[in-house]
Amino acid sequence: xxxxxxxxxxxxxxxxxxxxxxxxxxxxxxxxxxxxxxxxxxxxxxxxxxxxxxxxxxxxxxxxxxxxxxxxxxxxxxxxxxxxxxxxxxxxxxxxxxxxxxxxxxxxxxxxxxxxxxxxxxxxxxxxxxxxxxxxxxxxxxxxxxxxxxxxxxxxxxxxxxxxxxxxxxxxxxxxx
Amino acid sequence: xxxxxxxxxxxxxxxxxxxxxxxxxxxxxxxxxxxxxxxxxxxxxxxxxxxxxxxxxxxxxxxxxxxxxxxxxxxxxxxxxxxxxxxxxxxxxxxxxxxxxxxxxxxxxxxxxxxxxxxxxxxxxxxxxxxxxxxxxxxxxxxxxxxxxxxxxxxxxxxxxxxxxxxxxxxxxxxxxxxxxxxxxxxxxxxxxxxxxxxxxxxxxxxxxxxxxxxxxxxxxxxxxxxxxxxx
Numbered sequence: 001x002x003x004x005x006x007x008x009x010x011x012x013x014x015x016x017x018x019x020x021x022x023x024x025x026x027x028x029x030x031x032x033x034x035x036x037x038x039x040x041x042x043x044x045x046x047x048x049x050x051x052x053x054x055x056x057x058x059x060x061x062x063x064x065x066x067x068x069x070x071x072x073x074x075x076x077x078x079x080x081x082x083x084x085x086x087x088x089x090x091x092x093x094x095x096x097x098x099x100x101x102x103x104x105x106x107x108x109x110x111x112x113x114x115x116x117x118x119x120x121x122x123x124x125x126x127x128x129x130x131x132x133x134x135x136x137x138x139x140x141x142x143x144x145x146x147x148x149x150x151x152x153x154x155x156x157x158x159x160x161x162x163x164x165x166x167x168x169x170x171x172x173x174x175x176x177x
Numbered sequence: 178x179x180x181x182x183x184x185x186x187x188x189x190x191x192x193x194x195x196x197x198x199x200x201x202x203x204x205x206x207x208x209x210x211x212x213x214x215x216x217x218x219x220x221x222x223x224x225x226x227x228x229x230x231x232x233x234x235x236x237x238x239x240x241x242x243x244x245x246x247x248x249x250x251x252x253x254x255x256x257x258x259x260x261x262x263x264x265x266x267x268x269x270x271x272x273x274x275x276x277x278x279x280x281x282x283x284x285x286x287x288x289x290x291x292x293x294x295x296x297x298x299x300x301x302x303x304x305x306x307x308x309x310x311x312x313x314x315x316x317x318x319x320x321x322x323x324x325x326x327x328x329x330x331x332x333x334x335x336x337x338x339x340x341x342x343x344x345x346x347x348x349x350x351x352x353x354x355x356x357x358x359x360x361x362x363x364x365x366x367x368x369x370x371x372x373x374x375x376x377x378x379x380x381x382x383x384x385x386x387x388x389x390x391x392x393x394x395x396x397x398x399x400x401x402x403x404x405x406x407x408x409x
Contacts, residue, residue: 116403120405122385123385123388123389123394126385126386126388126389127389127390127391127392129389130386130389130390134365134368134369134390150386150389151386153385154385154386157385158385161222165222
């Protein structure tokens, strides 16, 4: 995830403080890890250094002074290039589930039992996400984010089902390698 | 729902069910319980016996061995007449395709089970309209199934399965022919409606995203239920 581009995107909606950017990020990406304040400020400083954002002014509102940032023309261009660029279709072969199955086969473990338990955990999470996205209060961002997670979990699950079915053959292949 | 302490007996239970189609053993000692008001997903690969299990539990086919108990009654031993009555009053069914009568409008399709149960046409159509509304397809009520999209037709089929207030709905791949957005609309409507009405659902599906609408899942493999892998 490119935090700098996401912050640039949020700044496109209008000038903002670091605190507001963090809050809006966490609202817009409810399933993502919340941004740390430190990361927000470091990223903003880098955006300014690179000419992609600039300081518009400061506000105090009776509290501590807060710096207000805005996107620059170069920032808008950078954002448009990033948003339109193809993301490499990642093969995800470095996935931990895959690694555990292979290691389990190598070490003479019980990959079928692991796959069964992992599958149940995936299903449980899919039930939770389905409840989140079908709740009457769910907004579009929540639905899109839950859909994204559900589809990836579903892909894992299909791989796990196929692997469980193939396990006998797979074990023989790994053992003879 | 009236769970007064302890675990209530299941509403519907199949025990050690066996069923062969010719030489093929579709079920080999499958046991499954459906509790009142729950959505239970039955999943498994093609040929694992999911649909045969649904047919046995719904009283559509009789098992070769084992028992099916519904609300204290042995379904597998009931005479055909009583079975048909139960299927009309207590059970609703939804399949993947073709359960709506093509010559009737969606509204009349949904009204039909009520009329068969003795309601007047006017009353049946009023109630049918309310059910189409719940499933978000009231506007399509005067269309025949052929003029509706797949998702709209399935929602009308669900309205028809639920209009008589069944205790159990049997749904066999109800979204099997739909794209992902139509699947979501059908499943969301189904889950909301049955939870509100306290209807139990036996949901046969090969799709994990559909199974995720259920409260729990049993998996079939080679005609038997796999041991559950509980993570909690």
